[in-house]
Every structure is written in structure tokens, then in C-alpha cells.
Amino acid sequence: MSYNNVTPTKKNYILAAARLLTGLLFVFSGLIKANDPVGFGYKLQEYFLVFNLDVLNPYTTGIAIFICGLEIIFGVLLLVGIYPIMVSWGLLLMILFFTFLTFYSAFFEVVTSCGCFGDAIPLTPWESFGKDLVLLLFILVIFYYRRQIKPLFKESFNQGLVLISTVVISMAIGIYTANYLPFVDFLPYKKGANIPALMSLPAGAQLDEFAYEYKLKNTVSGEEKSVSDKVYLSEKIWEDSTWAIQGEPTSRLVKAGYKIPISDLLIFDEAGTDYTKELIENPYYNFIIVAQDLNQVQVKELLKINDITAKIATDYNLRAVLLTSSSAQDAGFLSDQLGLIFEIFYADAVPLKSMVRANPGIILMKDGVIINKWHYHNFPSLTELEKKYFNKDK
Structure with missing residues (x-):
């Protein structure tokens, strides 16, 4: 392939724009996901399920940290222009893989959100696929002009230093947040959140608006047609007994309404009694120890x-x-073996994964508001808890 018979100025502008946009987007995407690699790992598990790769589930957090770090590394190296051949090949292979995944998810409707930007910017599969197509175009430009990329640092020592620093920092971010919770919590159960308010519909909020379509058949002429619910009512077709509705009407979302942030939280005891309202509206301090899977819980920390x-x-x-979300049998056995003082309640795994990215994780609540939350690695000592939260209410 020849790179000498083209106009340098034009190509340099195209290349510069592609490098800038692609580099920044890869760094941003990597940082957003590295902020919450455990959550990104949950998304990877959905893909593993689709492709029958469940054997990888125990390693999802590590894989997530690696992917996030790789995105940041490729983005930084592209921006500073070092190792252009390696980087352009890496970007091309990565975007081809991502584009395949997002298309597969969108076309077969197997994963509802790709997790490209974590929970900060949720994208539908088709939006993700469109984003990947644009990125693929930019990366093809970079790949074609890869030999024209000039490094900001020409000395091999400086280039090596940038590479090592980028690798260490990008991987360290994911490792830290996996062990001490995200720097920024984009989930509903973040510090300061009023849980009862997030579980209810605000006054005046609009719900989803749907249009309905009826399939009609004329019992006399045999004619068939489809009409909207508005036409069906406005033209008073319902008054004409010769038109009969065939099957159930189909619905189509016309306008999305307000989405209740927390719509799936149901807390119940072993007998199935609902304790959700009682627990989340407790006017006093209460610890909620979230241990989504007791078979994988860190017993020493618990x-x-x-x-x-x-x-x-x-x-x-x-x-x-x-x-x-474990069984009552497992919970009862563990509680007896360890002598736990906690009351035991149950909930679905999905909201528990959103509450706190740790097993166990700890949430301090009062009057429905999350005062603070901790990973088991940084749960405060008795003295710290008394000093900061409890002495003033003694």
C-alpha cells in the first residue's frame, strides 16, 4: 500500500480529526467503565450467557478491568502518537469485535444495553451499533494513514515511560474501584438518595404513551383492514356491527414517559411477607448488609x-x-454457623447488584435516605462510626 501519492495536508487534517475523536472516545469509554468494573462485569455475564461461555463468569471482573484498561491505553497512545502500527491494529480488531457484538445484540435482541458507557450513559443496542459504525469509519482512516502518525515523544525512553505509566494507571483505576466502590455512583442507590421517593411516581409525571392498532374484518364483505385506536373511536367503527376485531390489538410506544428509578425492589422474609416499606422508611439508623450471593460471600469480612x-x-x-438473594436454607445455615445478629430478608439479585458493588456491601440508611455505603474493604471501625454518625443521637 502506498502513502506517497496523496496530498499530505488534507490527509493530515482527516487523520488528526480521526485520532482526536477516536482517542478521546476510547479514553472516556474506558474511564467510565473502569469507574465500575463490577457493573461492567455483570454486563459481560449477559454476553457470556448468550454465547454459552458461562465458565468465564468467575473471572468477569478481571476481564472487565482488562478491557477497560485496554481502551484507555489505546486511546492515550493514539493521542500521543506512539506505537502507531500496534495501536491501529489493536483499535481495528477491537472495534470489529465490538461492532459484531452490538449488531448481534440489536438484531437478535439478546442484550438490552451494551454497557459501552456503563450506567452513566445507557445506550440501546441499535444506538451502540450506530456508534460503533461511526468509530469503525474513524479507525479505518487511522489504519489507512497509520504510517503518517508522528509521535509527540521521539525518544524511546520517553515512549516507554508513557506506555508503562498508562498501563499502570489504567489498570490501577479498575482494580481500585472494584475493591473500594466506584468514584462516581451512577446508580439509583447512591449516597444521599431518597429510596421511597425513587420508588414512586412524582405528581404530574407523565407515563408512557402508547398507540393501539386493531385488525378488523368485515363479516359481510370479508374485507380486512387495520386502524388505530383513535380512528376506531373517532369514526365510530365500533357502532358498525359488520366490523369485527380480529385477535388482540397491538401496541406501539409513541412517547416515553417518566421512568421510576427503582421499580424492582421487593424485600420479603422467609414466609414471603412484604417488608419493603417498613425497612426503607425506617426513621432510625439501620444497616443493610447486602450479600447478594452467600455462597460467594467473604465470610471473614462478614x-x-x-x-x-x-x-x-x-x-x-x-x-x-x-x-x-440466596435461599432461606443457605441464609439460615450461614447465620447459625457464624452467629450473625442480623435479621434476614430476601430480594431479587438484580436490585441487590445495583445497591452496592460488593459481597458483602454495607448501606447505612435513615428515614429512607442512604447516608453512606461501603465496600467490605473500607467498612469503618467502631470508633469511626460512633464519631461520625451515632454519638449525636445517643
Whole structure:
């Protein structure tokens, strides 16, 4: 392939624009997902399920950290112009893979959101596919002109230093957030959130607006036609007994309305009694220990949380709840074996994964508001908890 018979100025402008947009987008996308690699790992599990790769589920967080880091690395190296051949090949292979995944998800409707920008910017599969097509165009430009990319740093030592620094920093971000919660929480259960308010429809909020279509058949002439619900009513077709509705009407979303941020949280006890309202509206301090999967829970950390909670529960009117999606048999067995003081309640795994990205994770609530939340790695000591939250209410 020849690169010498073209106008340098024009090509440089095209290349510069493609490099800038692609580099920034890859860095942004990588950082957004590295902010919450556990959540991105949950999205990867959906893809693994589609392609029968469930064997990889235990490694999803590690895979997520690697993918996020790789995006950041490719983006930074593209922007500074070092290792252009390696980077252009890496970008091309990565975007071809992503484009295939988003098209497959959109066409076969197997994954409802690609997770390209985490929970910060949810995209539908078709939106993700369109985004990948635009990126593919930019990357093809970069690949075609890859030998014209000039590095900002010509010395090999400086280039190596940039590469090593970028690799270390990009991977460290994901490792840190996987172990100490995201820097920025984009989920409904973030610090300061009023859970009862997020579970209800605000006054005056508009719901989804649908249009309905009826299939009609004339019992006399045999004519068939389809009409909207508005036409059906405005033309009073319903008064004409010769027209009969065939089957059920089909619906089409015309205008999306307000989406209740938390619509799937239901907390119940072993007998199935609903305790959602009682627990989330508790006017006093309460710990919600979220252990989505008790078979994978960090037992040592759960015991530490249990010991600290036991010391403050009686002194500060604190209610302590263990919330899990595991079976009542598993929960009861673990509680007896470890001597847990927590009341045990149950909920679906989906909202529990959104509550806190840890197993176990801890949420401190009061009067329906999330005061704070912690990964088990940075759960405060008894002294810190008393000093910051409980002494003033003693």
C-alpha cells in the first residue's frame, strides 16, 4: 500500500480529526467503565450467557478491568502518537469485535444495553451499533494513514515511560474501584438518595404513551383492514356491527414517559411477607448488609461487620438487616454457623447488584435516605462510626 501519492495536508487534517475523536472516545469509554468494573462485569455475564461461555463468569471482573484498561491505553497512545502500527491494529480488531457484538445484540435482541458507557450513559443496542459504525469509519482512516502518525515523544525512553505509566494507571483505576466502590455512583442507590421517593411516581409525571392498532374484518364483505385506536373511536367503527376485531390489538410506544428509578425492589422474609416499606422508611439508623450471593460471600469480612454491628446495635437503636438473594436454607445455615445478629430478608439479585458493588456491601440508611455505603474493604471501625454518625443521637 502506498502513502506517497496523496496530498499530505488534507490527509493530515482527516487523520488528526480521526485520532482526536477516536482517542478521546476510547479514553472516556474506558474511564467510565473502569469507574465500575463490577457493573461492567455483570454486563459481560449477559454476553457470556448468550454465547454459552458461562465458565468465564468467575473471572468477569478481571476481564472487565482488562478491557477497560485496554481502551484507555489505546486511546492515550493514539493521542500521543506512539506505537502507531500496534495501536491501529489493536483499535481495528477491537472495534470489529465490538461492532459484531452490538449488531448481534440489536438484531437478535439478546442484550438490552451494551454497557459501552456503563450506567452513566445507557445506550440501546441499535444506538451502540450506530456508534460503533461511526468509530469503525474513524479507525479505518487511522489504519489507512497509520504510517503518517508522528509521535509527540521521539525518544524511546520517553515512549516507554508513557506506555508503562498508562498501563499502570489504567489498570490501577479498575482494580481500585472494584475493591473500594466506584468514584462516581451512577446508580439509583447512591449516597444521599431518597429510596421511597425513587420508588414512586412524582405528581404530574407523565407515563408512557402508547398507540393501539386493531385488525378488523368485515363479516359481510370479508374485507380486512387495520386502524388505530383513535380512528376506531373517532369514526365510530365500533357502532358498525359488520366490523369485527380480529385477535388482540397491538401496541406501539409513541412517547416515553417518566421512568421510576427503582421499580424492582421487593424485600420479603422467609414466609414471603412484604417488608419493603417498613425497612426503607425506617426513621432510625439501620444497616443493610447486602450479600447478594452467600455462597460467594467473604465470610471473614462478614464476621467483622457482624462484630462491629453487635457492639453498636443496642446502644444506638440500630436495626441491622442482612439482605440476600440466596435461599432461606443457605441464609439460615450461614447465620447459625457464624452467629450473625442480623435479621434476614430476601430480594431479587438484580436490585441487590445495583445497591452496592460488593459481597458483602454495607448501606447505612435513615428515614429512607442512604447516608453512606461501603465496600467490605473500607467498612469503618467502631470508633469511626460512633464519631461520625451515632454519638449525636445517643
